[in-house]
Amino acid sequence: MKNKFTSLKPFRKLKANSLAAGASGIVWPIFRFILLLGLSYVIISPFLQKISMMFMSPSDLRNPTVWMIPQSPTLDNIIRVFRYGGYGEAFINSLIISTLCAVLQTFVCCMVGYGFAKFKFKGSGILFAAVILTIVIPPQTLYLSLYTKFRYFDIFGILEALGIGSIRTVETIFPSTILSATALGLKNGLYIFVMRQFFKGVPNELNEAAWVDGCNPIMAYFRIMLPLAKSMLVSVFLLSFAWQWTDTFYSGLFNRSMTVLPMILTKVTAINSESIANGTLMSSVMQNTAVVMIIAPLFIFYLIFQRKMIEGIERSGIVG
Amino acid sequence: MKKEKRIRSLKERNGRYGYFFVAPFALGFILIYLSVIADSFIFSFNEVSMGQNGYELSFAGLSGYRYALFTDPDFVQDTVSLIGTLLLQSPAIIIFSLFIAVILNQNMRGQGVFRAIFFLPVIMATGVVLKADMSNAMLESMEGASGIETGAAAAAGGFDISNIQSMLEGMYINSDVVDYIVNLVNNIYSIVNYSGVQIILFISGLQGISPSVYEAANVEGASGWDSFWKITVPMISPVIMVNVIYTVIDGFTRSNNTIMTLIDNIAFNRMNYGASSAMAWLYFAVVIAIIAIIALICNRFVFYQERD
Numbered sequence: 217m218k219n220k221f222t223s224l225k226p227f228r229k230l231k232a233n234s235l236a237a238g239a240s241g242i243v244w245p246i247f248r249f250i251l252l253l254g255l256s257y258v259i260i261s262p263f264l265q266k267i268s269m270m271f272m273s274p275s276d277l278r279n280p281t282v283w284m285i286p287q288s289p290t291l292d293n294i295i296r297v298f299r300y301g302g303y304g305e306a307f308i309n310s311l312i313i314s315t316l317c318a319v320l321q322t323f324v325c326c327m328v329g330y331g332f333a334k335f336k337f338k339g340s341g342i343l344f345a346a347v348i349l350t351i352v353i354p355p356q357t358l359y360l361s362l363y364t365k366f367r368y369f370d371i372f373g374i375l376e377a378l379g380i381g382s383i384r385t386v387e388t389i390f391p392s393t394i395l396s397a398t399a400l401g402l403k404n405g406l407y408i409f410v411m412r413q414f415f416k417g418v419p420n421e422l423n424e425a426a427w428v429d430g431c432n433p434i435m436a437y438f439r440i441m442l443p444l445a446k447s448m449l450v451s452v453f454l455l456s457f458a459w460q461w462t463d464t465f466y467s468g469l470f471n472r473s474m475t476v477l478p479m480i481l482t483k484v485t486a487i488n489s490e491s492i493a494n495g496t497l498m499s500s501v502m503q504n505t506a507v508v509m510i511i512a513p514l515f516i517f518y519l520i521f522q523r524k525m526i527e528g529i530e531r532s533g534i535v536g
Numbered sequence: 537m538k539k540e541k542r543i544r545s546l547k548e549r550n551g552r553y554g555y556f557f558v559a560p561f562a563l564g565f566i567l568i569y570l571s572v573i574a575d576s577f578i579f580s581f582n583e584v585s586m587g588q589n590g591y592e593l594s595f596a597g598l599s600g601y602r603y604a605l606f607t608d609p610d611f612v613q614d615t616v617s618l619i620g621t622l623l624l625q626s627p628a629i630i631i632f633s634l635f636i637a638v639i640l641n642q643n644m645r646g647q648g649v650f651r652a653i654f655f656l657p658v659i660m661a662t663g664v665v666l667k668a669d670m671s672n673a674m675l676e677s678m679e680g681a682s683g684i685e686t687g688a689a690a691a692a693g694g695f696d697i698s699n700i701q702s703m704l705e706g707m708y709i710n711s712d713v714v715d716y717i718v719n720l721v722n723n724i725y726s727i728v729n730y731s732g733v734q735i736i737l738f739i740s741g742l743q744g745i746s747p748s749v750y751e752a753a754n755v756e757g758a759s760g761w762d763s764f765w766k767i768t769v770p771m772i773s774p775v776i777m778v779n780v781i782y783t784v785i786d787g788f789t790r791s792n793n794t795i796m797t798l799i800d801n802i803a804f805n806r807m808n809y810g811a812s813s814a815m816a817w818l819y820f821a822v823v824i825a826i827i828a829i830i831a832l833i834c835n836r837f838v839f840y841q842e843r844d
Contacts, residue, residue: 248639255636256653258728262665263656324560331557335550343558346565351782352823353573354789357799357816360584360809361575365568398564406782408561410737413774416840417744433553451740455658455733462662478664511659519652 263511266504270294277497293505301480301506307513310461310477313392318457320396321404322449328399329411330437334423344412351405355465363469366391391470402459402466407452414448415441454521458514477510580817584809600814608802611815614794615822622787625727628720629783630776633731637738638768651739657732661790730786734779741775742768770839777834781827788823795819 264284269277273290276282297303332344355362369385385391395401399408418441426436442449464478475483484502555562580600582593604611640651659665704714720727745768753763769776789796799819803812 245644248642248644252639252650255728256650258725259653259656259660262660328558328561331554335554335557337551337554340554340558343562343565346569347561348781348827349573349824350565350569351785352789352820352827353816354791354796356791356796357813358572358576359803360579361572364575365572394568395564397560398568399561400564400569406733406778409781410775410778413778414741414744417771417774427550433550434556437557447740447743451736454655455736458655458659459662462659462664464662464664481664507665510664511656514659515652515656518655519648522648522651 263508266508269501270505270508272501274498277501293501294509296502297480297484297506297509301484302475303477303480303506303509306475306477306480309474313389313467313474313476314457314460316389317392317396317401317460318453320393321399321401321407321456322453324397324399325404325407325452326411326442326445326449327437329408329413330415330441332408332412333415333418334420335433347405347408349405350400351403351409355402359469366470386470387473389471389474392466395466401456402463403455407456410452411445411448414445418444450521454518457517461514462510480510481506576813577817579810580813582810584813596810600811601818603808603811604815604818608798608811608815610798611795611818614798615819618788618793618795619822619826622784624716624719625723625730626780626783626787629727629731629734630779632727633734633779634738634776636731637735637742638764640735641739641742654735655732657729658736659732660729661732730783733786734783737775737779737782738772741772745771773838774840777831777838780830780834784827784830785823788819788826 268284268286270293271289271291272282272286273288273292275288276286279287328347332340332347363386366385369390392401396404399405422440422444423433423436426440427433431439462478467474467476467478481503484506485499578593581595581597582600583596584593636654640647640654701714701718704717705711749767749771750763753767758766787793791797791800795815799812799816802808802815
């Protein structure tokens, strides 16, 4: 017993620790920075190419000595995306649709995830298996049936029986909205799964305390649980927004008449072959320009949101 | 004794609130999704042709399944090799993304910018960028245009792997291990690009851990290494489980992998929607079986706060 208290071992260990900390205090940040820089290059390099192309004039494209930095930079490509691609309108449409879907999906998936994490009820196992099923089956394989479902929208033939007949819901925002509200949108199964795992990590005592104090579970969820989940919610919202923003599947399937951003890709290629000479090269340039212009807002959005996220979450520190 | 009983009954009483919370999904699944996948399931036993009023079906029995298993030359073989590839690649993705998330969670200059850059792969994985890159690649091969590279090749190439390989072999490391590592380094571009979602989820998982836990551990003399294994890993093990399962599912259902391309190809180019559905159902059954096994294994190691 005595030995345990007089032994220098903890002190020695502490010293060794601080020494190591001192060395890694210089080496680690440098190593870390180089590593991140290298990996960032791997990620960004395809975009650098695209960004440089964005400002190239046709003469630059044909000049083999021009590499990355255009000799006669021009804004023509960008203007063309605005004029022929209908960038402005598509941007606003995308903003509306993505915000609507992302807010709905985040809200609903969080709620469903909480239900799976904290309640025991009959059929929860089977229902959760269904959630996993919706992630496993990619919507592309359900193309035909999804389209017909919403083209001739009806629930169990009820509308047909009432004499109204099926409703043509494609070409409206109804399909996207209803799919988001029922957590069946793009990768929503993943969000449910994430939120479930998150709430499983929250101590049950919090919930029980609230319940014992007479707070009903719904109030407890909104007052206590939802604020705790802030950082996960932000991530889910960001993912959902980004995927909706770049989604070509649902927009192509349900709402062709409403131009959203990913559609301008085909638009800019189509106009090009007619109005501008040397088609393929220019159409590739236009596509790259359009891609950068589609992705750039997301990147900026993320940068801003990210700041807010760090400021906003004052380390709630519930887990632990 | 009395108290325990009361809590249990409270929990039981509140169990029915569970239905309220999962109601949106349950309703959507039963009213919409179930009929959609049922359709697809019915297709797999039929031949589908497009008519004036949507599609028309003619019953074909198991011929779609027979086609997938016995007639199609690639399906079975490709599925097996894909499973092998993904089982090797997934651990690398998980370890890599956890490592990056831990780094990105440390305080440093430019944290926000780096995080935003590591967010880009999430966007890259969607169709938009792929589409443009495809036209780039086409152009490159057609015209040999300078200044237009797909980027993927540019980033992955230009790095001589054989040095590392010979170095590792010089260290008497098992050649299988060497091959695995070399393969990973060669695929760093795809590993980085497939870990976007995982990194984001890990970062928010890490942010949920209270710094006071680390402080306490530090005061007690735990090294960073100890804290990582004894605090970080157990605390985010629920997120690790999501990421493992997501990584596997993502690998299997990525629209550019061999099987998904094959299924698409049969549906839209050969217009054989029935056989394609049959193939998809067989494939998903395999994927679900694999995921069930992984989930069972994961569940044993995941640490939840819940004690009941």
